[in-house]
Amino acid sequence: MAEHLDTVLIGDNPFIGVDHMSQDRARERLALLNSEREARVLQTAFKNGASGFVFSIHPTHLEVFRLLRERDPDLSFDLYPLLPYAQGYVRTATEKGMIGMLYDLIGQLSWGGKMKALVGGGVSALTMNPTKMLATFVDLEIDRFLRVAPPRAKLKAVFLHEIIVDLALAFQLKEIFESYISHVNDRYKVRAGLVTRNFPRLIQLIDDTGISYDKISLMTPFNKLGFQMNPSREACERSLAQKPGIDVIAMSVLAAGMLNLKEATEYIHGLENLRSVVVGVSSEDHAVRTFQTLRKTSTLEAPIPQRAPEVLARN
Amino acid sequence: MGLLHAGIHSALNGEPVSVAAETDGFLSKMARKILPNARIYQDYKEMIETEHDIEGIIVTTPIHTHTTIVSEILRSKKHLGIFVEKPLSTNYDDARKICDAAKGSGVTNMVGFQKRFAATFRRAKDAVANDEIGTPQFFKSYSFMSDIFRKGQGWRFQPDSGGVTLEVGPHILDLIIWLFGEPTIVSGFRKKLYSDEVEDYVHAAMQFGSGLNGYTDISWSVRNYRLPEVFLEVNGTNGVLTVCDDYVKLQLDEDRGQTRAGTHMLRKPQLQPSVPFLLGDPEFCVEDQAFLQALNEKGSVDPDFSAAAKVNSLMDKIRAM
Numbered sequence: 001m002a003e004h005l006d007t008v009l010i011g012d013n014p015f016i017g018v019d020h021m022s023q024d025r026a027r028e029r030l031a032l033l034n035s036e037r038e039a040r041v042l043q044t045a046f047k048n049g050a051s052g053f054v055f056s057i058h059p060t061h062l063e064v065f066r067l068l069r070e071r072d073p074d075l076s077f078d079l080y081p082l083l084p085y086a087q088g089y090v091r092t093a094t095e096k097g098m099i100g101m102l103y104d105l106i107g108q109l110s111w112g113g114k115m116k117a118l119v120g121g122g123v124s125a126l127t128m129n130p131t132k133m134l135a136t137f138v139d140l141e142i143d144r145f146l147r148v149a150p151p152r153a154k155l156k157a158v159f160l161h162e163i164i165v166d167l168a169l170a171f172q173l174k175e176i177f178e179s180y181i182s183h184v185n186d187r188y189k190v191r192a193g194l195v196t197r198n199f200p201r202l203i204q205l206i207d208d209t210g211i212s213y214d215k216i217s218l219m220t221p222f223n224k225l226g227f228q229m230n231p232s233r234e235a236c237e238r239s240l241a242q243k244p245g246i247d248v249i250a251m252s253v254l255a256a257g258m259l260n261l262k263e264a265t266e267y268i269h270g271l272e273n274l275r276s277v278v279v280g281v282s283s284e285d286h287a288v289r290t291f292q293t294l295r296k297t298s299t300l301e302a303p304i305p306q307r308a309p310e311v312l313a314r315n
Numbered sequence: 316m317g318l319l320h321a322g323i324h325s326a327l328n329g330e331p332v333s334v335a336a337e338t339d340g341f342l343s344k345m346a347r348k349i350l351p352n353a354r355i356y357q358d359y360k361e362m363i364e365t366e367h368d369i370e371g372i373i374v375t376t377p378i379h380t381h382t383t384i385v386s387e388i389l390r391s392k393k394h395l396g397i398f399v400e401k402p403l404s405t406n407y408d409d410a411r412k413i414c415d416a417a418k419g420s421g422v423t424n425m426v427g428f429q430k431r432f433a434a435t436f437r438r439a440k441d442a443v444a445n446d447e448i449g450t451p452q453f454f455k456s457y458s459f460m461s462d463i464f465r466k467g468q469g470w471r472f473q474p475d476s477g478g479v480t481l482e483v484g485p486h487i488l489d490l491i492i493w494l495f496g497e498p499t500i501v502s503g504f505r506k507k508l509y510s511d512e513v514e515d516y517v518h519a520a521m522q523f524g525s526g527l528n529g530y531t532d533i534s535w536s537v538r539n540y541r542l543p544e545v546f547l548e549v550n551g552t553n554g555v556l557t558v559c560d561d562y563v564k565l566q567l568d569e570d571r572g573q574t575r576a577g578t579h580m581l582r583k584p585q586l587q588p589s590v591p592f593l594l595g596d597p598e599f600c601v602e603d604q605a606f607l608q609a610l611n612e613k614g615s616v617d618p619d620f621s622a623a624a625k626v627n628s629l630m631d632k633i634r635a636m
Contacts, residue, residue: 170322197593227584
């Protein structure tokens with residue numbers, strides 16, 4: 001049983017309009033949000049127990065990072081980028097085609113980034129090597145965000161979105177996993193992150209491949225309702241219990257807002273080998289309540305709302 | 316969509332997809348790199364002629380190619396089960412030809428209207444079928460997304476193969492037919508907002524033989540719809556049914572069957588079960604399981620080509636407005 005949570009992270013879902021319970025609610029929250037407010041929510045979260053930020057490679061965050069850099073240059077927190085921001089690419093590709101989308105992406109890079117893209121991307125395309133193409137893509141995206149992040153923000157892991165992870169898992173593309181993990185480990189000297197909604201299958205593939213758990217972090221849903229836990233809540237709990245020392249960050253702990261913080265925390269405490277969670281909040285008030293409570297995990301001393309509809313779980 | 320269905324089938328079958336066709340040279344070379352053990356064809360006709368051991372085929376190509384490809388499969392390999400991504404075709408005449416070709420072949424056929432497999436819409440179907448809201452009187456509905464805010468390029472923006480009715484309309488129109496049957500009268504208007512040659516917005520009013528009336532709005536140019544959304548609200552003689560991807564709400568005047576009078580709000584996290592493999596939304600896996608089961612039993616599955624042709628018929632009426 002986890003007595004304490006080592007790592008409590010703030011996720012970005014409310015900031016980019018993601019809400020797995022209600023799109024109406026996502027729209028309402030988004031209408032109230034702007035870069036200024038997001039920056040204030042992040043500052044509040046970090047002052048109240050959150051140690052890092054899990055964020056999609058979404059253009060909104062570039063402006064927020066610039067604001068934090070200007071206003072609070074001593075702000076220290078960990079960065080957990082999550083890529084790709086698939087929705088953005090799908091929309092741009094629909095509107096402009098694949099080539100137009102690539103021009104858009106390259107246009108946002110530094111000169112150094114552009115050169116890397118041309119050389120790395122060119123070589124990848126010539127050799128038709130998907131693993132090299134993925135590595136080039138990761139570097140391009142990370143480059144944009146590291147350039148504007150506050151000086152004391154530290155890269156902690158680089159997560160690959162479940163849209164890639166679960167697709168590669170379905171096709172059993174072990175080489176993609178091995179290549180991605182070694183690229184992130186070697187280039188950035190941090191853990192390679194994998195997000196999945198099929199946790200037991202991913203564990204099985206990692207075991208079959210012989211990848212060391214020391215090199216990776218996994219992010220996957222854990223909640224009392226079993227929401228988005230596949231093939232079942234029980235199977236996910238079993239897989240977690242069999243892996244002492246594994247670095248798992250639980251997401252969807254509030255089951256998209258169906259659970260209150262007390263229920264969510266009690267369940268998380270009951271899970272062996274789980275020591276990290278990520279939750280999204282949309283206001284400073286909720287940031288205070290949520291992160292203070294999660295930091296006092298073993299005692300649950302903080303006042304706990306009966307229901308926390310404002311608190312949105314990371315997807 | 317091809318990758319999504321191929322991924323789910325690979326996971327459900329326990330082994331990666333073994334045969335695929337991709338006409339684009341770059342993508343087919345990439346597919347060979349990613350799936351070294353699969354046989355990748357650049358010509359689907361060659362694949363159909365050459366491969367003798369496959370039992371089913373998934374067609375997830377641009378809409379305007381469906382008729383040619385499905386007709387070719389039915390002509391040369393009548394035993395193959397066929398799954399086609401929605402809509403079945405660009406028009407009713409072509410959809411009818413596909414239905415005629417499939418008729419009597421006994422081949423398992425299905426069209427990808429996956430909303431029918433989503434927990435909220437299934438509960439809504441039960442509510443209507445079990446008379447929980449009484450006799451439906453009128454409804455309002457929409458299918459919105461935030462994709463097009465400037466002139467686009469490609470087949471989605473050409474009059475014969477694209478437009479918002481074909482691209483965004485199929486799900487809500489299929490749900491309307493699934494719940495209430497085919498409308499007898501359709502009227503309304505279509506509007507170009509950003510595109511030169513196709514409609515970006517549609518308002519279609521419908522009348523049904525039962526006396527039911529309703530309307531739907533369809534657009535890909537509505538702001539703040541990060542994901543495509545389908546919404547339907549039905550007034551009945553015993554209450555109101557509201558359903559979308561996120562929830563199903565029943566407001567009943569009187570008890571009906573097991574459902575008590577009052578408001579019942581059921582949200583997706585409460586309704587949606589876990590699935591063997593999640594890729595995209597859970598309904599895709601449930602849908603692919605239904606197709607696989609029908610294929611194994613050599614049986615039929617709903618929605619089949621005939622059900623999908625009704626959607627094409629309704630889309631023709633809307634596109635003629």
